[in-house]
Amino acid sequence: MTEPLGPPAKLSVRDARLSYPGRGSRPVPAVDGVSFEVAAGETLGIVGESGCGKSSLAKLIVRLARGGEGEVRLDGDRIDDRGTAAWKALRRRLQYVFQDPLGALDPRMPVLAQVREPLDIHRIGTPATRRRRASDVLDAVGIGPHLFDSAPSGLSGGQRQRVVLARALVLEPDVLLCDEPVSALDVSVQAQVLGLLSGLRERLGLTMLFISHDLAVVRHVSDRVAVLYLGRIVELGEVDPVFTRPAHPYTVALLDAVPRLDGRADRIRLAGETPSAAARPAGCAFAARCPAAQDRCRGSDPELVQLADGRRVACHFPYVLEVR
Amino acid sequence: MTLVHDTAVRAAPSRSSAAAPLLDATGLSVTFDGESGQVPAVRGVDLALAPGEILGIVGESGSGKSVTCQALLGLLPASARVEGRILIDGCRVAAGDARAFAGLRGRTLSMIFQDPMSALDPLMTVRRHLLQRLRRHRIPGDLERRAGELLGDAGVTDVDRILQAYPHQLSGGQCQRVALALALAGEPRLLVADEPTTALDVTIQAQVLDLLGTLRRQAGLSVVLISHDLGVVAEICDRVAVMYAGQIVETGPVSEVLRTPLHHYTAGLLAARPSLDRPRGDIVGIPGNAPPPGRVPEGCAFAPRCARAMLTCRVAPELRQLSPDRATRCHMARADDD
Amino acid sequence: MSGRWLAKRFGRALVTLWLLMSFTFVALHLSADPALQILGPEAGPEAIADFNRRWGLDRPYWEQYVRHLGRLAILDFGQSFRTSDPALDMVTARVPATLALMLPTAVLALALGIPLGVLAAIRRNTLVDRAAMTAAVVGYAIPNFLVGILLIYLFSVWLGWLQPSGIVDWRSWLMPVATMASAEAAVFARFARSATAEMLGHPMMRTALANGIPWPQAVREHALPNAAIPVVTVAGLFLGSLIGGGVITENVFAWPGLGRMLVDAVAARDYSVVQTIVLLIGVTMVVANLLVDLAYGWIDPRIRDQRR
Numbered sequence: 003m004t005e006p007l008g009p010p011a012k013l014s015v016r017d018a019r020l021s022y023p024g025r026g027s028r029p030v031p032a033v034d035g036v037s038f039e040v041a042a043g044e045t046l047g048i049v050g051e052s053g054c055g056k057s058s059l060a061k062l063i064v065r066l067a068r069g070g071e072g073e074v075r076l077d078g079d080r081i082d083d084r085g086t087a088a089w090k091a092l093r094r095r096l097q098y099v100f101q102d103p104l105g106a107l108d109p110r111m112p113v114l115a116q117v118r119e120p121l122d123i124h125r126i127g128t129p130a131t132r133r134r135r136a137s138d139v140l141d142a143v144g145i146g147p148h149l150f151d152s153a154p155s156g157l158s159g160g161q162r163q164r165v166v167l168a169r170a171l172v173l174e175p176d177v178l179l180c181d182e183p184v185s186a187l188d189v190s191v192q193a194q195v196l197g198l199l200s201g202l203r204e205r206l207g208l209t210m211l212f213i214s215h216d217l218a219v220v221r222h223v224s225d226r227v228a229v230l231y232l233g234r235i236v237e238l239g240e241v242d243p244v245f246t247r248p249a250h251p252y253t254v255a256l257l258d259a260v261p262r263l264d265g266r267a268d269r270i271r272l273a274g275e276t277p278s279a280a281a282r283p284a285g286c287a288f289a290a291r292c293p294a295a296q297d298r299c300r301g302s303d304p305e306l307v308q309l310a311d312g313r314r315v316a317c318h319f320p321y322v323l324e325v326r
Numbered sequence: 327m328t329l330v331h332d333t334a335v336r337a338a339p340s341r342s343s344a345a346a347p348l349l350d351a352t353g354l355s356v357t358f359d360g361e362s363g364q365v366p367a368v369r370g371v372d373l374a375l376a377p378g379e380i381l382g383i384v385g386e387s388g389s390g391k392s393v394t395c396q397a398l399l400g401l402l403p404a405s406a407r408v409e410g411r412i413l414i415d416g417c418r419v420a421a422g423d424a425r426a427f428a429g430l431r432g433r434t435l436s437m438i439f440q441d442p443m444s445a446l447d448p449l450m451t452v453r454r455h456l457l458q459r460l461r462r463h464r465i466p467g468d469l470e471r472r473a474g475e476l477l478g479d480a481g482v483t484d485v486d487r488i489l490q491a492y493p494h495q496l497s498g499g500q501c502q503r504v505a506l507a508l509a510l511a512g513e514p515r516l517l518v519a520d521e522p523t524t525a526l527d528v529t530i531q532a533q534v535l536d537l538l539g540t541l542r543r544q545a546g547l548s549v550v551l552i553s554h555d556l557g558v559v560a561e562i563c564d565r566v567a568v569m570y571a572g573q574i575v576e577t578g579p580v581s582e583v584l585r586t587p588l589h590h591y592t593a594g595l596l597a598a599r600p601s602l603d604r605p606r607g608d609i610v611g612i613p614g615n616a617p618p619p620g621r622v623p624e625g626c627a628f629a630p631r632c633a634r635a636m637l638t639c640r641v642a643p644e645l646r647q648l649s650p651d652r653a654t655r656c657h658m659a660r661a662d663d664d
Numbered sequence: 665m666s667g668r669w670l671a672k673r674f675g676r677a678l679v680t681l682w683l684l685m686s687f688t689f690v691a692l693h694l695s696a697d698p699a700l701q702i703l704g705p706e707a708g709p710e711a712i713a714d715f716n717r718r719w720g721l722d723r724p725y726w727e728q729y730v731r732h733l734g735r736l737a738i739l740d741f742g743q744s745f746r747t748s749d750p751a752l753d754m755v756t757a758r759v760p761a762t763l764a765l766m767l768p769t770a771v772l773a774l775a776l777g778i779p780l781g782v783l784a785a786i787r788r789n790t791l792v793d794r795a796a797m798t799a800a801v802v803g804y805a806i807p808n809f810l811v812g813i814l815l816i817y818l819f820s821v822w823l824g825w826l827q828p829s830g831i832v833d834w835r836s837w838l839m840p841v842a843t844m845a846s847a848e849a850a851v852f853a854r855f856a857r858s859a860t861a862e863m864l865g866h867p868m869m870r871t872a873l874a875n876g877i878p879w880p881q882a883v884r885e886h887a888l889p890n891a892a893i894p895v896v897t898v899a900g901l902f903l904g905s906l907i908g909g910g911v912i913t914e915n916v917f918a919w920p921g922l923g924r925m926l927v928d929a930v931a932a933r934d935y936s937v938v939q940t941i942v943l944l945i946g947v948t949m950v951v952a953n954l955l956v957d958l959a960y961g962w963i964d965p966r967i968r969d970q971r972r
Binding site: 051052158159160188189190191192193194195196197200215216217218219221222241242245255256257258259260261262263264271272273274275276 | 386387483497498499500527528529530531532533535536554555556557558560561584594595596597598599600601602603606607609610611612613615616
């Protein structure tokens with residue numbers, strides 16, 4: 003894998019691994035060797051179904067999960083092996099947005115106070131400037147001054163998620179990690195928040211990691227996308243090629259499964275379910291469900307290799323299909 | 327475990343217009359007792375369903391879609407005031423008469439819900455669940471075998487293992503299949519499915535939607551499918567009713583409604599939905615928020631958020647039938663706009 | 665379930681008992697001098713020195729501690745300072761009286777409290793519910809000794825119907841049992857109510873109803889068995905406190921059980937008797953805990969899988 007020389011990627015992850023204690027003595031690998039890079043100002047989408055490890059990956063990067071392995075670098079500097087004090091300074095540059103807005107906020111504390119809190123904790127500016135900065139950020143996400151003293155329990159889902167965004171952005175981070183940020187919202191509100199996110203991203207030059215199970219949403223916000231299956235990346239590339247000409251059979255099936263408005267009749271249907279991470283089959287993990295599986299697939303686990311158009315696929319027989 | 331090509335996902339049922347409707351609910355209204363007075367969650371909803379038809383109900387939170395469907399089964403708490411009349415498979419029931427539903431549930435109509443993992447009793451095996459339902463409906467014959475058949479019909483492959491399993495040992499998709507088998511144990515003619523696939527992975531969702539289509543084709547099952555996702559509705563529904571603020575704002579055949587919506591809310595939903603078919607970046611949100619039940623404005627409930635609101639919208643519009651199978655609750659028909 | 669889990673629980677039980685014994689030891693030795701308590705304030709210095717030497721109380725504390733643990737290890741519970749009788753015999757002689765009081769209390773508390781709580785949950789927010797919960801709060805809030813004294817005043821002093829103390833005939837049971845059962849039943853009622861109410865709102869009830877299961881059957885077959893889990897915990901722990909739970913009541917009613925013996929022994933600083941009773945209480949608690957854990961695993965398949 004030859005990368006062109008230049009400034010290091012904004013965020014790079016190399017061979018990330020995270021296991022949970024399983025029944026008996028064997029740990030269950032949730033993240034099983036994931037590597038990728040995100041350039042400054044770019045948005046990388048991460049998609050996958052349950053058990054693919056996307057949430058665990060996010061927690062690993064932000065060190066919310068214990069026991070993670072692998073190298074995580076911010077602007078080329080390793081952040082995974084720093085002590086608590088250094089990490090606290092780094093946290094400013096790497097912020098995390100959760101899925102459940104009410105769970106991420108104190109339901110009773112006024113909204114302005116919660117957005118101010120990170121500034122107080124990191125002792126940025128003076129109390130006067132902190133208040134102003136918090137109100138500026140709230141304004142930027144579309145929360146008007148009349149709501150500053152409201153508690154999250156009195157706000158709608160969309161408003162809460164805006165507050166969560168504001169709190170993440172008040173520290174002016176370089177990188178924003180969003181884990182299913184719009185999944186709990188109604189469609190009409192989801193569109194509002196996605197629009198807001200796009201606008202902020204451009205204005206602030208944010209680098210983003212956007213995790214979601216919703217392929218259409220990911221396609222909408224991301225520049226590149228990584229498809230995860232059972233803890234590993236199976237396809238990684240720019241959004242348009244991956245979504246219009248998917249190379250990995252799982253990506254094909256995933257795209258086909260998404261309900262379309264035209265209700266096309268002829269589609270690939272994947273049978274069965276994702277195998278348990280505790281009992282990872284030998285060879286390619288997807289072989290059991292793969293329509294194109296051959297003997298070689300069951301015998302040997304494919305590595306992530308680069309295709310001609312710059313995409314990476316982990317498949318012995320990747321194909322390029324037009325999505326019907 | 328191979329590919330399953332399904333070439334006829336949505337076969338439109340051929341029915342004569344003279345066929346008696348399986349379900350005909352008129353004037354459904356549900357009012358709850360709130361802290362500051364009465365809260366009308368459903369305000370005058372009419373629903374009709376022919377045998378073998380799949381009706382989709384689309385709406386966002388607060389639209390009243392779930393409450394409407396719970397009213398169809400008499401599952402609302404005693405403190406709720408329910409009005410309206412329901413004709414189901416020839417039986418007439420007053421919607422507010424809770425006791426009348428006892429004989430209908432499970433036998434004539436049944437329901438599955440959104441979160442499959444918590445729909446089952448954690449202390450009972452799947453087998454005990456099925457036997458309980460089968461005994462309740464006095465299904466004759468070998469119950470053990472019938473339980474296995476029900477699971478098979480619900481698309482379960484390793485029936486023996488699932489029968490012995492407890493709910494916490496099953497995945498979301500498997501739990502939903504079990505819930506479906508339980509709902510069908512009494513051989514109901516109508517199944518109400520409240521967001522049955524929202525909590526499931528997209529590939530599993532596709533399997534479950536296919537399953538519902540198969541059940542309709544092979545067993546003549548009619549389905550009322552609630553969803554917030556227009557794509558899901560487009561997949562298997564014949565007709566769709568769009569709900570907003572406790573009322574139906576548009577009905578019609580699915581393909582027509584999605585192609586040419588007649589209500590601005592429907593159009594707004596379509597425009598807000600990121601789709602794999604449309605170019606990236608092409609989504610527009612609907613400004614504002616849906617009014618919570620009990621705080622619905624006078625006049626057209628959608629007017630505050632509607633870009634085309636006019637003065638006439640201060641008067642609450644009726645649900646107008648614009649053609650034999652399309653209706654909309656809007657003073658202006660959308661057909662003439664862009 | 666795995667032997668490893670069982671071994672861990674057993675190990676923890678031993679540590680708990682050891683901590684209990686140590687704490688009792690320290691508490692006793694830091695308080696007044698047994699010699700003075702038992703021999704009286706007029707005892708001369710030689711009598712005190714003899715007493716201390718006889719019972720090993722003149723040795724340094726750590727040596728007494730080690731000897732004490734050593735004796736316990738061979739199940740030697742020592743002798744009473746007052747009577748020189750073996751402490752174990754004295755204690756076991758009183759156990760039947762305490763059990764005779766606590767077992768009917770337990771049965772009554774469970775038989776009254778749990779159904780009351782379940783009924784309150786089923787008829788939530790109605791008069792039945794509010795009345796039951798008010799009664800429960802009252803029963804729980806008024807201290808045992810006050811209830812006992814009030815009952816004595818009412819039935820012994822004023823009405824003259826019942827004997828206030830000791831075991832005379834079957835009527836001697838009425839007041840002490842009523843005193844304790846009221847408080848315990850209150851606890852059970854509140855627990856049973858909240859456990860049942862939570863299960864009544866569980867989605868599995870909605871599914872059962874939607875599938876045509878009548879409500880009473882759904883409550884019987886789904887809500888109640890699930891609600892039993894937290895109730896079993898509380899009941900189990902209550903059973904563990906059977907031996908020591910009657911201390912106050914036994915003293916108010918002069919009931920010849922372990923509770924009275926404990927209070928007397930503490931007042932007299934009769935070390936061995938105190939420690940034996942405390943150890944007995946501790947063991948029953950620990951065993952009850954263990955039984956509750958085992959019952960959990962038996963009832964709830966999720967716990968069973970976790971422990972594998």
